[in-house]
Amino acid sequence: MTDQETPAYPMERAVKCPFDPPPQLKSLQEEGPITRVRLEDGQTPWLVTGYDDQRTVLSDPRVSSDTASPGYPNASVAKAYEGDGEAPQEERPKIGFILMDDPEHARLRRMVTAPFAIKRSEARRPAIQKIVDDAIDAMLAGPNPTDLVDAFALPVPSLVISELLGVPYADHDFFQENSKVIVNLDVAPEERMTGMRNLTVYLDDLVGQKMKAPGDDLLSGLVGRVGAGEITRAEAAQIGVLLLIAGHETTANMIALGTLALFENPDQLALLRDSDDPVVVAKAVEELLRYLHITHNGRRRAVLEDMEVGGQVMRAGEGVILPGDIGNRDPRVFPDPDRLDLTRDARRHVAFGFGVHQCLGQSLARVELQVVYSTLYKRIPTLALAGDLKELPFKHNAAVYGVYELPVTW
Template sequence: MTDTADATELQAFPGVRAAGCPFDPPPGLRALQEEGPLARVRLWDGSTPWLVTRYAEQRALLADRRVSADVTRPGYPRHVPIGGGFASFILMDDPEHARLRRMVQAPFTIRRVETMRPAVQRIVDELIDDLLAGPKPVDLVEAFALPVPSLVICELLGVPYADHAFFQDASKTVIRRDAPPEERAAAAARLTDYLDGLVGDKPAHPSGDLLSRLTARVESGELTRREAAQMGVLLLIAGHETTANMIALGTLVLLRNPAELALLRDGGDPELVAGAVEELLRHLTITHSGRRRVALEDIEIGGQVIRAGEGIIMPNDIANRDPGAFPDPDRLDVRRDARRHIAFGFGVHQCLGQSLARMELQVVYGTLYRRVPTLRLAADLGDVPFKHDGQVYGVYELPVTW
């Protein structure tokens, strides 16, 4: 590690986006990427982990068993001070990570997700019906972007959608980087207690939902009730926050790129829509705080040696803008073949719910602009509140009209 004097001279991470460029990674990341694939940065606690800026090196390290996702290991580069988290298999290593992941992966396979497409289409159409029948302008986040994935994940998990205001509010606090640790901890505890209660009720009201399946694991002794509740919290937060932000932020960037929006609105080609989803995922990469790891052994990569015990951060947003992997990377091109992006990560910790997110986004992007062809922003871009303070990027509100 560098000493304290050197640390004060390092670039702070995460950085600040340039004024007027809310869809692009911070310019400091691009500067580091141009210098080389690895650099030291300074975190909130003064630690100086390695930052990996290029696509090839990120993929290599994300697939390398010599790096650990275990948040409890010394040297792990934490997002925020201790106090806001809950146990999660995504912050564990195999074999425990694999054991717990297998318990919840069945509903997220491509085949199972495709059986949900008609139901998601109905949800999207009904919400658009409500939009068109209601007043305008309207906040697209509140009226559409949040309800779509919230309704879907509630149905999949077996969580009452009537409680959406509670779990959406608590989720926002858990993933806010600048929330005081005690507030994040309290919000995480409220969510865990809530899911714990639902798990406790499932034996008396069993069904085919995921919480019922986790309850069966509790009854067989494979999980404790609290572990099942914590897994439910992870799936609930990830299942609505990320997709909601992609719906709203994707819509905003398309409104700022009318030629690309017209291709989606007027094309009607499912393959074009599917490709556009991959390009929007690449272009925006809303998980902008970086994949965090710690080295278990010395690793030579990118002309540097990462020593055992040193932290590693891999911001997927700048890797997905690597010109060595994606020519003209800062241009949004819905006809680009962007399938190799790493917005969902890579390796054994690749996002469990990526098939569900893709399907939801395909339905949304393939329906909203066709049914509301004159959709437009009802505010200046500078007045749109972006989530610079969150671990998931997006907008707090998106006023639109038509």
């Protein structure tokens, strides 16, 4: 293709369809599973739109998550995670292990796998239920209408991850504001790097405090590994930054966006609200994860060795982008994919990725969403959008898709 023929990426959503992937992505998927796209910096990585091909690439060791690999599609947020490019490599703040390859990725990830295991996440269900109930109580006691994001969607996962990590929730304004800066694609790179430094210094201070007085939390567990010489203090702080950001940003956006999608599909909302069956709730969560897919700018990789995908050879040193939002709308896997159907078996979605980099916190996120979606609409059965869908501020300019505000009434 010529530069004029190569479609630009990322692509814009249709104004009237804020829950759907961009129409151009759908057209590209219909034309074939893989094509070239053009990034703002002039790079022309491969775009993989087919569900099966995405899973193939994500599970292949011949692709790299390391932003230093030749050909890596340099997303601005990823560069912010790298920190100050002028500083020595060892002094740059990083985002834990998600932008690393094995064996280093696996070494660090294993150190925090246990707290996110299915049984451990399930054991947190009663505590999460109390957090959700308390947040609803506070919302009902406050103004009506209110902003569901500030009153409920953001506080709930922030409290959950704070308690798991051992981060004082009293500092939530600080870490939430810095997280917003880091994931905002419209913010200058220098500002995002400052946000990363702020959180890195904050988590490093917390690690230092827990070295003197460890508790029963994830950061204290990492401190034990620092003492054993398994990781450095800086690595412990970097892992803390990753888990703190990912632990509240993603779930908060799913809570708000999922609620809005249910408002727009009242028959599906009624199905969820009127059921006491945990199986129905669990299926609803998986379908909402498939239907919405908030990581909307594609997982990015660099090709390390020549490999064939979808009938096309990708060469070593080329970049590849895998937009899960369109992968989750592949009609060959999910019939009638643009319809929200809470009875659908959507467990095979790629909302949490696939392969070795599959989301570490997915079990905890599932429990949180199950508790939220099974509680909020029962406790407030008249909950409704207070305003016009067309006037809502969607996060088109953020690394995590959602709404900045969601005015609700009851």
